[in-house]
Amino acid sequence: MRALAVMIALIAGPGFADTVIATRTIRPQELISAGDVRIDPANVDGAHQSLDEVIGQEARIALYAGRVVMQGSVGEPALIDRNQMVELIYARGGLRIAAEGRALARGGVGERIRVMNTGSRTVLFGLIAPDGTVLVTK
Known part of the structure; x- marks a missing residue:
């Protein structure tokens, strides 16, 4: 068999x-x-x-x-376009800082993009959250 x-x-x-x-x-x-x-x-x-x-x-x-x-x-479909104004969120432990930023790349949920803090002109990296904010990683 x-x-x-x-x-x-x-x-x-x-x-x-x-x-x-x-x-x-x-x-x-x-x-x-x-x-x-x-x-x-x-x-x-x-x-x-x-x-x-x-x-x-x-x-x-x-x-x-x-x-x-x-x-x-x-x-994933892009949630953020290049040069779009976004909210930057930095959260560690009990500290949470929100700032205004500009996206330097286009991306979808979960993607890592470069962003610039418009107040300090510092370029950072962050992950795009489902609500359109960018969670700063470095």
């Missing part, structure tokens, strides 16, 4: 994983909808394998029609 299962597996050949393909050209910073991508039975290393991983995400680079959507080419 086990020999029969092994023979069936060998005859079936190598398994293929699904790969996400762009159905139209998607520009950078554009949100990806269900009609923009499809699944093809192919095995491409480093490519997204599920539509759920891509739909609702933002294109980081141009995605061309008929080409594979690689990991790293899409990400």
Whole structure:
């Protein structure tokens, strides 16, 4: 019985994983909808394998029609744009300092970006919080 299962597996050949393909050209910073991508039975290393991983995400680079959507080419939609005024929050222990800052990069929730404290002109790094504030890390 086990020999029969092994023979069936060998005859079936190598398994293929699904790969996400762009159905139209998607520009950078554009949100990806269900009609923009499809699944093809192919095995491409480093490519997204599920539509759920891509739909609702933002294109980081141009995605061309008929080409594979690689990991790293899409990400969380940007919550903060470059040069946008943001609230900077520094919190350690019981201390919490809030200041006004300017974003020096574009990013989505959880991304680390550079920001400038507009009061002191100091450039800092921070993580973007879901509410649009930047949690200063250094």
